[in-house]
Amino acid sequence: MDVDTPAEELASALGVDKQEVKEDLESLLGYSVPLEEAKQSIRRKHGGEGGSDAAQPESVALDEIAPGQSNVTASVRVVTVGTRTIQYQGDEQTIREGRFGDETGTISYTAWQDFGFEAGDSLVVGNAGVREWEGEPELNLGSSTSVAMAEEPVETAAEIGGDSDLIELSPGDRGRNIEAQIQEVETRTIDGRNGETEILSGVVADETARLPFTDWDPHPEVDAGASCRIEDVYVREYRGSPSINISAFSAVTPLAESVAVTDDAPQLPLAEAVDSGGLFDVAVVANILEVRDGSGLIERCPECGRAIQNDQCRVHGTVNGEDDLRIKAILDDGTATVTAIIGSELTEEIYGGDVADAKEAAREAMDKAVVAETIREELVGGSYRVRGSLSIDEYGANLTVADFAGDDTDPVARAQAVLAEVDG
Numbered sequence: 569m570d571v572d573t574p575a576e577e578l579a580s581a582l583g584v585d586k587q588e589v590k591e592d593l594e595s596l597l598g599y600s601v602p603l604e605e606a607k608q609s610i611r612r613k614h615g616g617e618g619g620s621d622a623a624q625p626e627s628v629a630l631d632e633i634a635p636g637q638s639n640v641t642a643s644v645r646v647v648t649v650g651t652r653t654i655q656y657q658g659d660e661q662t663i664r665e666g667r668f669g670d671e672t673g674t675i676s677y678t679a680w681q682d683f684g685f686e687a688g689d690s691l692v693v694g695n696a697g698v699r700e701w702e703g704e705p706e707l708n709l710g711s712s713t714s715v716a717m718a719e720e721p722v723e724t725a726a727e728i729g730g731d732s733d734l735i736e737l738s739p740g741d742r743g744r745n746i747e748a749q750i751q752e753v754e755t756r757t758i759d760g761r762n763g764e765t766e767i768l769s770g771v772v773a774d775e776t777a778r779l780p781f782t783d784w785d786p787h788p789e790v791d792a793g794a795s796c797r798i799e800d801v802y803v804r805e806y807r808g809s810p811s812i813n814i815s816a817f818s819a820v821t822p823l824a825e826s827v828a829v830t831d832d833a834p835q836l837p838l839a840e841a842v843d844s845g846g847l848f849d850v851a852v853v854a855n856i857l858e859v860r861d862g863s864g865l866i867e868r869c870p871e872c873g874r875a876i877q878n879d880q881c882r883v884h885g886t887v888n889g890e891d892d893l894r895i896k897a898i899l900d901d902g903t904a905t906v907t908a909i910i911g912s913e914l915t916e917e918i919y920g921g922d923v924a925d926a927k928e929a930a931r932e933a934m935d936k937a938v939v940a941e942t943i944r945e946e947l948v949g950g951s952y953r954v955r956g957s958l959s960i961d962e963y964g965a966n967l968t969v970a971d972f973a974g975d976d977t978d979p980v981a982r983a984q985a986v987l988a989e990v991d992g
């Protein structure tokens with residue numbers, strides 16, 4: 569849009585510098601203020617008391633900010649502040665990120681330098697950029713952005729500070745604080761940016777949920793069984809479920825009282841669980857339609873644990889395969905199907921024997937497939953209550969089973985039991 573002509577008209581009408589009017593006009597149009605409204609607000613700025621002290625353009629409401637706008641000025645309340653180091657154009661850079669709020673809603677932000685603000689501060693942010701992040705507008709605070717304390721507190725409905733129950737966390741959350749029990753933890757060595765690095769990974773729980781975590785800068789307080797307050801974590805998606813990330817900027821404080829944890833996983837229809845994109849801990853009640861090939865007595869690569877055939881691992885080549893038991897079963901509850909992956913311990917219970925028993929049965933029948941056949945007879949057609957971790961990838965929906973039990977609330981099983989009694 570040509571702003572020269574309206575800027576010139578306006579400047580001569582107001583008797584002020586054209587360049588200044590033009591910049592204000594461009595800035596207002598930049599955040600989608602209609603031309604007439606923009607001209608009016610510039611008239612107001614230069615009219616009345618004849619003062620030109622209010623050099624700031626008017627603040628825009630957070631729910632009016634859209635990707636593609638620039639030079640945005642907004643009055644905001646700092647809801648959360650997280651600190652993180654990222655790789656940016658080959659350099660390690662420390663950024664601040666979180667959410668700002670006002671009366672109309674909240675917006676996420678990334679600050680490329682430390683402006684020194686904290687959660688709860690009321691600010692006027694000037695000349696911020698807007699970019700799109702995960703489909704939503706995000707304010708970008710760079711070297712040309714100004715940050716000043718607001719004269720009055722900015723009201724927002726958002727809860728200040730980032731304290732969160734685990735169930736509230738979603739991928740993309742930054743600057744959150746949790747209080748949780750460390751249920752499982754293991755040390756792992758990874759090939760990081762700076763060579764081999766030790767990290768911690770495991771599971772945390774509170775009264776609302778259990779979630780996986782990674783501590784990228786191992787804190788000694790993150791210890792199995794400990795209850796901790798962990799400030800400034802960020803949340804990423806891991807196999808479709810939220811995963812907590814603890815960094816060098818996180819503060820971990822042991823709690824004197826242990827955090828109560830949930831024993832239950834949310835029970836969902838399969839379709840809902842699959843639609844969620846993956847869940848770390850979910851319970852379903854479903855029928856087993858089929859026990860798939862690759863069940864029963866199988867061989868695994870001793871290096872990586874992958875299931876192999878004919879002593880060939882696709883990563884490690886020819887290896888001496890180790891015998892193991894597992895089940896891959898198709899679960900269906902009428903809303904969707906998933907593949908349940910049942911590990912050796914539960915498979916032993918279902919099969920009613922261990923690897924040695926299975927090998928013995930296979931030798932007698934001169935056919936490994938008899939093991940899967942026994943399992944098939946045991947499981948197919950029954951209804952089960954299954955709890956585990958659901959992941960969705962290009963190969964489909966897989967539920968890695970942690971708990972497995974016959975479902976005593978199954979109507980068919982109940983009906984059959986009743987019939988059996990009647991017949992008896």
Ligand SMILES: [Zn+2]
Pocket residue numbers: 869870871872873874881882883884885
């Ligand atoms: Zn292997």
